[in-house]
Amino acid sequence: MADRIEPFRIEVPQDELDDLHARLRHARWPDETPGEGWSRGVPLARLRALAEHWQSGFDWRAQEARLNAYPQFTTEIDGQRIHFLRVRSPRPDAIPLLITHGYPSSVAEFLHLIDLLTAPEQPDAQAFHVIAPSLPGYAYSTPLSGPGWAMGRAAAAWVELMRRLGYDRYGVHGGDVGAGVSGTVAGLDGDRVIGAHVVTDPLTAANVATFLPGMADCLDAADPVDKTILERMDAFRREGSGYLAIQNSRPQTIGYGLVDSPLLLLAWIAEKVHEWTDLPVDDDLLLTNVSLYWFTRSGMTTAHTLYEQAHSMDWGPPASVPQGFAVFGTDETVRRIIPTPAGTHWSEFPRGKHFPAMEAPAELAADLRTFFGPLA
Template identity: 90%
Template sequence: MGDRIEPFTVEVSQDELDGLRVRLQNARWPDEAPGDGWTRGVPLARLRGLAEHWQSGYDWRAQEDRLNAFPQFTTRIDGQRIHFLHVRSPRPDAKPLLITHGYPSSVAEFLHLIDLLTEPEPPDGQAFHVIAPSLPGYAFSTPLSGPGWAMGRTAAAWVELMRRLGYERYGLHGGDVGAGVSGTVAGLDGARVIGVHVVTDPLTAANVATFMPGMADRLDAADPVDKAILDRMDAFRREGSGYLAIQNSRPQTIGYGLVDSPLLLLAWIAEKVHEWTDLPVDDDQLLTNVSLYWFTRCGMTTAHTLYEQAHSTDWGPPASVPQGFAVFGADETVRRIIPAPAGTHWSEFPRGKHFPAMEAPAELAADLRTFFGPLT
């Protein structure tokens, strides 16, 4: 295949759609769990409502058309099929921007963001040519070619992708896994990268701190800010890390259920969207993301990539390009965890959390324009 880039169109067969509806119609439902609200997982009423909408109200064909309104392509890099959106701005001053999603997400996360970047308001704002790949093992970047697809290898594939597209200078943006990949690309390809912009929130920062060697020892429980960080880290270990522990240790086992059961897949993703958001996410956008996982059977392969990252030591060289941080749901804890050097772009937003491209796309787009506008 060489460097060949081929056009791609999302085309889910009617048999696949009918099969999903039959599975949802014949789902076996448990009794409501004891306890209140979300304390033990997704409440029965919430999941029933989502499943019923997925079965009879949600219009996949309309969402398929929405995805196909963006030019899409595939190419093969390092033996792996890579799917990506490549949406060029009509503006002659547009800058290339490579945006990377995280877990449990997909390019559907960016449906409300892309137009704001390619054709910005106000019209004199910085515009972008948007390149949005599906991470290896996610959605249409499947099947997974084999082991080893942690962030370092993915970042090297992104460098090659931008070379194939002919971009000499480009910016980077990401959140969650996408933030790590973006930072690694900046370290690998600093001569071409103009800057890297990432999003975070207090919960995500505390979760990352849980895995940072010695972080807990550097915090003083007598300090109110440090205590808030320690409490979040402890809560994540006790209450929020089960999904990650399973995938980091037994991805194959949980993968059978994620590929075979639409209810498990829906609950698995809907729980994280609920826990990691502060502003409402449209149910149709949530279901488009879940549908991409379902139709491509990528629940298992995404779990395997999380396993690979948990067992990887390949973080690549540090980045030396301009860096920007956008903190959603901001409080004083994030600055303590991420001691950004002087001159770093730092924006704080009171609302939103882990998925600002879905929760607050206008605010995120504006911050991207502010950060990348003066960079060349």
Template identity: 75%
Template structure:
């Protein structure tokens, strides 16, 4: 376990600003809004703020408030935050981010978990997925969710935790479930966050699911409409990364505006509570400075071409649904006795959109588990 601090060379910061100054912008088509991607006026404003107003060193210092480490597992450097609580009753909790995100997603969640005003406290372990953030560069191909789950089990073993909970959303939710399936002797429970649109997107990859839905039922009809929209309108970002990550990666690591547009589009589409520009640009900056745009795409390719989905969890399960509606119950295979909480607002990034609500649900779920 090697102590780690985020220390981006000033030359890299200066190079970013130079590239943002020398952008070659495409011509804008009038009256298209968000229908064809990020509007140029919105993207220009973000890029200008990234160049002239965003304080990377302040965000770097915020990341460095928390103890960080790297270790090598299965030939891959893994970066992680390990923040221990002073509370004697604190329970270990392994939290895993998704796409397009990073451990910066948890910066506003860690405090309420480690030092809550009341209720259960946690020791938080937050790894960067292989190929993301400072878990770069990729050591090779094959970093699927199953392989990641096995690495996380080893990480928690090295940290000496005999009992621990797991939490995540998006890719992190899949990894967390697989960790629980792989290590039920040590995992106390698995907690996953989702939302109606993420659930529908995942449903597009479940063979035969659409055939089992009744188009005359209003809830099933809503699900079918969302599945069709994802297939025809919203899945382009995934299709190209699942098939041509190397080609896409050339643009993501060479053009900061390409990387900015790639992530800003998803923050716009996948949230309904505000995430400020500094939060967005912290995530984008981590992708830019580490070249994670390309390596993250390679891991998405590997998962798309893998049959390794791990074993199902056999530990207590909890679900927090943000922006909840009646469709999610039909799409999420939750056991009858699962903990289930629905929140009216928030979507794909609840740790950033609604950290207080998410922290409270984690305390409620894991508090009684031993």
């Protein structure tokens, strides 16, 4: 049956776990230039501590059980295996909410958020049924079926997923790549999507702005706010975009290392989590995310999907549904980069950045309830 949905459990074979531990135990460590901190990448002491914890202290089986506590499924859409969590709320007034992670992330990003959405402590707080797919090429939405899996195609797959699940009305939420996918779903399925809620932060907004044609020409360096945006755009081009340049041009080449070396994969992801957060992310949660990449060999396939997006112009139709923005680590720059029409939901939080579901899940859950509650 083409629409078939199969129950799924994560069950990593023990020999895969033993192999990971052996690779970490026999890792070859480089020297580093003293006194540079994070300016040249992940410091040796930090990566050693993470790797040692991953090898001897981190309990993958406990995290596997934690993930398996949520109902998981797979289905095939457009020739691609799609893995997703579907966590129903006990509340009869719950809103179906499709939430999409970004890069370098996975559904593990939402482990602190799901219960807050499905079972809020306050009896009068809006509840949600949560549907959290793994993007094509990420974690258990692998192997990648072929080229072409940019955000537009992923969004079309999400529309089909929600049809298969029988939802006539639902909301969408995401950050980073997930924000683009969520906005495109709203444009493709506006008759069923009741609202689109996305998260961003000043650094991410400025980074995205570097890819918007003509954005720099619209900014005035004499204006203090515009000057800050231009400086961040320039810093991203010079110092922050190397990971993206490699994956946008040679995903196959970097993929060999991301699949074969747990140290490279760990450094690749840990660097971004460090740079893109200002609130602590628990090391076990970080390593759960990295482990999903490792056990599914998805370092390679996620690189290919970033390549696809860099070479795609498929953004889908614009959304006409109610839109909400939650800005974490807010400052005056984001409103300049993201102009919104009057009446758009706009929330600002002083702390948190790129991964609010991991950094500030209670604040994010509250904002989702504030936005979607009146749309129920």
